[in-house]
Amino acid sequence: MQFTTTNAKVSAIESDCLIVGLAVDQEFGPALQALDEASDGAFSRLAERNDLPRQAGKTTILHDVAGISASRVLVAGLGKLEKLDGIVFVKAVQAAGKALRQSQATSACCLMDDAPVQGRDAAWKARHAALALAHADYIYQATKKPKDHAAPATESVSFPAGNGIDTELGIANAIAAGIQRCRDLGDLPPNICTPVYMAEVAESMAAEHDGLEVEILDEDQMAELNMNALLAVGQGSTNPSRLIRLSWKGGKEGDAPAAMVGKGVTFDTGGISIKPRDLMEQMKFDMCGAATTIGVMEAVARLKLPLNVEGVVAAVENMPDGKAYRPGDVITAMNGKTIEVHNTDAEGRMILADAIYWTGQKLKPAVTVDIATLTGACVVALGHHAAGIMTQDDELAEELLAAGTEAADRGWRLPLWDDYQEQIETPFADMKNLGGMPAGSITAGCFLSRFADGQRWAHIDIAGAAWQWGKPESASGRPVGMLVQWLADRAGGWDALG
Known part of the structure; x- marks a missing residue:
C-alpha cells in the first residue's frame, strides 16, 4: 500500500x-x-x-x-x-x-x-x-491464493497535505513493512517456517538493507558455547536449531546497543509433555516473539534509525522423539546454572535463558528486552488487549508502557517481586523450569531474570497480544509498533530521523 x-x-x-x-x-x-x-x-x-x-x-x-x-x-x-x-x-x-x-x-x-x-x-x-x-x-496469501472474483487489495491511500504529514506517512510505511514481515512469518505453516527458514529470511533482509548485518550460529557453534538449554529443546526435532542475530549500527560508534531477544519456537507440540489436540495447529504462532524481533529490525533498517540496535532470535522446534529432552532432566545452561525440567512445554524460557545470557555477554547492550509468547497464564490475566511487561527497572517499565500508549499497542506491567522466586526452587538443581499454577507468567519472568544478571532487562509476554487464541485469524503483528516507538524514543524521538 x-x-x-x-x-x-x-x-x-x-x-x-x-x-x-x-x-x-x-x-x-x-x-x-x-x-x-x-x-x-x-x-x-x-x-x-x-x-x-x-x-x-x-x-x-x-x-x-x-x-x-x-x-x-x-x-x-x-x-x-x-x-x-x-x-x-x-x-x-x-x-x-x-x-x-x-x-x-x-x-x-x-x-x-x-x-x-x-x-x-x-x-x-x-x-x-x-x-x-x-x-x-493484509490478507495471507503464501499458501492460499485469492480467487479470481476476490476483492482487490488497496493499492494507494492519500491523506490531506499538511505540515509534517509526508514525514509521518514515511514513518508509517516503514513500521507497516515491519508489521507485515512479522505477520507473514507468524502466519506461515511450520513445515515452511522452520528455524533454518527464519535464518534465511534474516540473511535476505541483510542483503536488502544497507547497514543491516546478520550472524547465524548453527548447532555445532552453539554447542561450543555450552548453550545446552536452547539445544535441549530442539534436540527432538529433525529441523536444526539456529541462533540469529541482526545488527543495525545507526548510532555512534562504540555506543552500547539496545537489544531485543525473540522466542522463536517454530512449532511447539509441548515435547514429551505433549499438548492437547485442540488448537495445537495454532502453535505455529509460538515464534511470534522472533517474528516481532525480525519485524522491528525491518522497520529500524527502513527508518535508518540513529541508534545501535541488536535483534537476537532463538529459533527451535519442540518435538517429542527418542532424543527429546524429558521431565526430570537437569540441564546446565550457558551461564553454568542448572535447570531441572519439570515440563518440556515450558520450553520458551529454556531457549531464552541461553539467548539472553549470550546477548549480555557478547553484545554488551545498554538495555535488553525479550519478547515471547511465553505463557497461557498471561492470556488468562490480560486477554488479547495488552502484552505483559515485567521488569524490576521502574524507568524501563515506564519507557515501554509509554511507547505502547503512544503506538496504540499497549502493555500492562506485572510485578516481578523476589517473593515469587521461591516457586522455582528445587532440591535437585539451581532452579526448575516451572513454578506451578499461581502467577505462572510472573514465575516465568523470574526464571528469565536469573539469566539477565548485570543487564538492564525487561520481559514482554505476548501470548495474548500476538494472535487471537481459538480464532482462525492472522498474527496481529504486535508488539512491533510498541517496540519501534520505544527505540525511536531512545534515539531522541521521530525528529531525530532528520
Missing part, C-alpha cells in the same frame, strides 16, 4: 473511495461538512434518518454521491466523543479498512484526520490511520 498526500478540495478528490468519520452526538466535521455541501445536503438527510453509522466499528459505503468526484464515500463510526482516544480511533480506522478491503476500490483518500481524538494531533492521526488501513488490508 502506497501513502501519498493531496491538496485537492474534498469534493474534487479523484479516488475510488473517501473515508470519513462520524461520532455519536457530533456535528459533521470539516470533511463531512464539505461533502454535505457539495452533495446538496445528502449527508444531512441521511443523518436525520439515522442512516449514517456513529457507533464505533460500524461502517457504511455510499456510491456515486452527486456533486462528489470520488466513486464511493465510506462513513466510519467513531463512537462517543468522550471515549474517543487513540485506541478507539485506530479500531475505527481498521473497521473502515476492512470494509474498504471488501469493496472493489483500489484507491482511497482518508479524511479521518479531523476526528477529535483526545490528546492526538493531525500528524499522529495520519500516521496511525495509515498503519490501521495497512493492517486491515
